Amino acid sequence: xxxxxxxxxxxxxxxxxxxxxxxxxxxxxxxxxxxxxxxxxxxxxxxxxxxxxxxxxxxxxxxxxxxxxxxxxxxxxxxxxxxxxxxxxxxxxxxxxxxxxxxxxxxxxxxxxxxxxxxxxxxxxxxxxxxxxxxxxxxxxxxxxxxxxxxxxxxxxxxxxxxxxxxxxxxxxxxxxxxxxxxxxxxxxxxxxxxxxxxxxxxxxxxxxxxxxxxxxxxxxxxxxxxxxxxxxxxxxxxxxxxxxxxxxxxxxxxxxxxxxxxxxxxxxxxxxxxxxxxxxxxxxxxxxxxxxxxxxxxxxxxxxxxxxxxxxxxxxxxxxxxxxxxxxxxxxxxxxxxxxxxxxxxxxxxxxxxxxxxxxxxxxxxxxxxxxxxxxxxxxxxxxxxxxxxxxxxxxxxxxxxxxxxxxxxxxxxxxxxxxxxxxxxxxxxxxxxxxxxxxxxxxxxxxxxxxxxxxxxxxxxx
Ligand code: CS2
Numbered sequence: 020x021x022x023x024x025x026x027x028x029x030x031x032x033x034x035x036x037x038x039x040x041x042x043x044x045x046x047x048x049x050x051x052x053x054x055x056x057x058x059x060x061x062x063x064x065x066x067x068x069x070x071x072x073x074x075x076x077x078x079x080x081x082x083x084x085x086x087x088x089x090x091x092x093x094x095x096x097x098x099x100x101x102x103x104x105x106x107x108x109x110x111x112x113x114x115x116x117x118x119x120x121x122x123x124x125x126x127x128x129x130x131x132x133x134x135x136x137x138x139x140x141x142x143x144x145x146x147x148x149x150x151x152x153x154x155x156x157x158x159x160x161x162x163x164x165x166x167x168x169x170x171x172x173x174x175x176x177x178x179x180x181x182x183x184x185x186x187x188x189x190x191x192x193x194x195x196x197x198x199x200x201x202x203x204x205x206x207x208x209x210x211x212x213x214x215x216x217x218x219x220x221x222x223x224x225x226x227x228x229x230x231x232x233x234x235x236x237x238x239x240x241x242x243x244x245x246x247x248x249x250x251x252x253x254x255x256x257x258x259x260x261x262x263x264x265x266x267x268x269x270x271x272x273x274x275x276x277x278x279x280x281x282x283x284x285x286x287x288x289x290x291x292x293x294x295x296x297x298x299x300x301x302x303x304x305x306x307x308x309x310x311x312x313x314x315x316x317x318x319x320x321x322x323x324x325x326x327x328x329x330x331x332x333x334x335x336x337x338x339x340x341x342x343x344x345x346x347x348x349x350x351x352x353x354x355x356x357x358x359x360x361x362x363x364x365x366x367x368x369x370x371x372x373x374x375x376x377x378x379x380x381x382x383x384x385x386x387x388x389x390x391x392x393x394x395x396x397x398x399x400x401x402x403x404x405x406x407x408x409x410x411x412x413x414x415x416x417x418x419x420x421x422x423x424x425x426x427x428x429x430x431x432x433x434x435x436x437x438x439x440x441x442x443x444x445x446x447x448x449x450x451x452x453x454x455x456x457x458x459x460x461x462x463x464x465x466x467x468x469x470x471x472x473x474x475x476x477x478x479x480x481x482x483x
């Protein structure tokens with residue numbers, strides 16, 4: 020049965036339509052169309068859950084993006100999403116949309132774990148159950164599976180490939196997704212893999228905007244102002260998108276007209292952002308949670324953690340970074356602290372603590388490895404790793420259970436019960452050489468953490 024045609028004017032299929040993309044990429048695309056036109060409407064795909072489709076369908080897929088600054092809110096209506104499909108319900112419709120000749124870009128925010136890769140190496144994990152499924156079945160489950168099968172259809176139909184635009188917080192994210200897509204394609208059809216390698220484009224991007232999960236009180240607050248929206252998005256004023264200008268046939272919205280930085284090499288921007296923002300976000304999330312802080316703004320309102328995070332930037336993270344052209348890293352750190360302090364943004368430490376096994380390598384371990392190589396001490400980042408270890412044990416400092424969300428949660432809890440060494444032996448997270456280098460420091464930090472608690476252990480490192 021032929022799938023329903025996609026709505027007119029769709030040029031982008033977005034896999035993983037969550038709050039982040041609706042408050043970031045979709046806003047840029049909407050503004051680019053306002054400014055310069057083009058058929059860049061977005062067809063959103065949820066891989067698993069019907070929640071987004073069910074919330075947005077009754078309102079014609081339009082929604083409100085609420086900018087929350089320290090001085091108040093600005094509400095903007097975004098109507099660039101034209102349809103939302105749920106892949107689990109109708110994989111055929113998703114593949115048909117991705118193979119539509121009008122679609123020139125497939126963008127993704129499927130979170131770190133959605134790439135089915137080994138976080139420590141970036142390579143496809145062929146034992147991942149969804150990848151094993153996708154090798155045996157033409158109707159996929161994984162994001163890499165959808166991309167490969169859709170490209171297979173386009174090649175068979177004599178169409179050009181789409182550009183794959185990764186918008187997840189991974190270093191060299193375009194290279195990572197290209198790697199997993201080519202690996203999977205090669206296992207299915209080497210000629211297809213050659214075609215993708217030759218004709219496909221996978222620009223890397225650095226994405227940045229703090230977007231906490233929408234809460235019931237946000238929906239109620241808008242309603243009190245006369246704005247009905249089943250699922251608005253909340254976001255901070257700041258926004259940045261740095262994109263490698265490498266699209267199939269140059270086809271893309273006029274992103275440059277709306278402040279997107281189009282560059283030849285995103286790598287220095289990605290490293291800066293992943294290590295300085297996400298690295299400290301994760302550190303504050305684990306240690307702040309353990310210290311009893313609910314949000315990032317509460318955590319940095321605690322002088323101990325405000326001093327600690329500045330210590331991390333100044334002494335441990337910035338010295339290991341090459342700044343992107345024209346960027347002053349000390350000023351970037353000051354801006355980050357101001358963003359974290361924004362009291363209007365209620366970004367829960369628990370939300371950021373999620374999926375740590377997938378986040379630690381690019382956020383913290385890269386810096387630790389570089390510091391170890393030159394003999395620079397990293398007591399604060401060691402404490403952050405120890406904080407993660409305590410967090411994934413599933414019990415907080417008051418003996419209360421923690422709801423740990425992580426694809427490896429069961430394994431992590433079992434290893435945490437055995438101790439630091441057992442966690443450091445997890446090769447999907449810690450490469451062998453790094454584990455050996457950081458073992459003494461992490462063990463010492465963990466001992467201090469267990470003895471003093473997160474707050475005093477942080478204070479001991481940076482003073483107040
Ligand atoms: C956060 C990010 O949840 C997390 O892990 O660190 O979502 C962070 O808010 C964004 O990357 C900011 O651009």
